Amino acid sequence: MKKRRRQFDDEHEEHIDESWLIPYADILTLLLALFIVLFASSSVDAQKFKSIMESFKSEFTGTKIESHDAGLSVNPSDGQTEQKTEEKNQQQETETTSKEDKELLQLKGQLEKYIKDNKLQANVSIQDTKRGVEITFDEVILFDPGRATLKKSSYITLNSISKLLKQLANPISIEGHTDNVPIQNPKYPSNWELSSARAVSVLHYFETKHIAKNRLQFVGYGEYQPIYPNDTDEHRKANRRVNIVILRNSDSN
DSSP: OHHHHHHHHHHHHHSOOOTTHHHHHHHHHHHHHHHHHHHHHTTSOHHHHHHHHHHHHHHHHOOOOOOTTOSOOSSOOHHHHHHHHHHHHHHHHHHHHHHHHHHHHHHHHHHHHHHHHTTOTTTEEEEEOSSEEEEEEEHHHHOOTTOOSOOGGGHHHHHHHHHHHTTOOOOEEEEEEOOSSOOOOTTOSSHHHHHHHHHHHHHHHHHHTTOOGGGEEEEEOTTSSOSSOTTSHHHHHHHSEEEEEEEOHHHHO
């Protein structure tokens, strides 16, 4: 009897119960999952956190998750998407602006060459401004004093310039200016009317050269935007002018 008892004790000692390892492994797995969730939830939005909680509910209860968005999503949050979209739009706008600047500078070079080749520097000038490329014509090139009908001698110059302007689709502003000497003409009650009528004459000429009407606009400033004080004949002569401005698209809005 003692021999059989000892044999039973030996067998019992040899087969140690290791069933405790199973719940221990489960606890470790859950702890690992918890740390992963804590790490992930620190950089996800509320929607992702909700999805994570649903995933845990599924693990603990065995409930099937119907949502296709459950768990951690690889897609960026709405905020990140909006930021990327905004950055993309800004990049496209910069590229468009750079292209427009390049085209305007190219046009400016062609206009400068035309002015130089035809020896018009004394009465026609050109500059690149914030608004766009601005061509300034002295009164003597386009009009007789006190009149708003284009000189026939101006047709050649305006025709050549209109061909260059048709290379781009940018808006064109035609702006009339005068000096501060009151006009002695019953047809034009003030310098406003005279400056406006001159701008309109240039606009209609460009229209006959098939420049799109929706690109054209005019304004008459009269004597109120001089480039020099109206204190000498030379300064008054410079103030009597018509500006043709090829506008940047951003400035025309």
